[in-house]
Amino acid sequence: xxxxPFLFLAMALCMVMPQAPRTARIAVFFLMIVNLVxxxxxxxxxxxxxxxxxxxxxxxxxxxxLIFVVGDNTVARFRLNVPFHEIxxxxxxxxxxxxxxxxxxxxxxxxxxxxxxxxxxxxGIWVTTRVWxxxxxxxxxxVEGDDPDVKWKDIVEFFxxxxxxxxxxxxxxxxxxxxxxxxxxxxxxxxxSTKN
Numbered sequence: 001x002x003x004x005p006f007l008f009l010a011m012a013l014c015m016v017m018p019q020a021p022r023t024a025r026i027a028v029f030f031l032m033i034v035n036l037v038x039x040x041x042x043x044x045x046x047x048x049x050x051x052x053x054x055x056x057x058x059x060x061x062x063x064x065x066l067i068f069v070v071g072d073n074t075v076a077r078f079r080l081n082v083p084f085h086e087i088x089x090x091x092x093x094x095x096x097x098x099x100x101x102x103x104x105x106x107x108x109x110x111x112x113x114x115x116x117x118x119x120x121x122x123x124g125i126w127v128t129t130r131v132w133x134x135x136x137x138x139x140x141x142x143v144e145g146d147d148p149d150v151k152w153k154d155i156v157e158f159f160x161x162x163x164x165x166x167x168x169x170x171x172x173x174x175x176x177x178x179x180x181x182x183x184x185x186x187x188x189x190x191x192x193s194t195k196n
Contacts, residue, residue: 048085051078054173055087064123065092066114067174070130070155071140097131097155104149108158112190115177119184125177131159132175161186 011028014020051074058067069075076094078085095114098107115125136142136152144152162183164175177183 047074048078048082051075052085052087058126058174059087059090061090061092062124063091064118064121065090066118066123066125067092067094068097068111068125068127069094070097070128071136071142097127098147098150100147104147107150108190109193112187115187116184116191119179125179126174127159127164127177129173129175131155132164 011031014024014028054075055067055078058065067075073094073096076096079088079094082088097111098104099110103110118125130136130140134156136144142152162177163180164177
């Protein structure tokens, strides 16, 4: 962030100085177009609409709800970028099934500990239904091998063990992770494990 003002000044100078190489001007112009497209209002509103469609079936959310996501996290961005939307009036947090590049060798243990802690304080846990899909879809922005400690098949195998209630199944929604004895035992075994 602190470098941005200098970057913008350099780009502006590159565009107006006649001695700037033509290739540099073309590169700057291309960068401006790419950034305009990625930040366009239509694209941003489309992303917000997708997040609303995924979250709406969960309403009304009980207090201390925690929603776990994986891959492209439009739900977390929606929570941050549109704070005054009616959905964001609910008391819920979003978290990743794992935090990319941060202690991912122990993601199962960390996930289990977080869920057990939330249950202890009376919270509800929802997990994206993506974790039961045999293959990630392109729009989820999953890159296999991006993190050597987390593979898609490991995510699917881990969540296959857990009971879940997805009500009316949706292809890209969320399922409640009930506080059942089986889930508690499985997550407890991972929470106390020194291996992932």
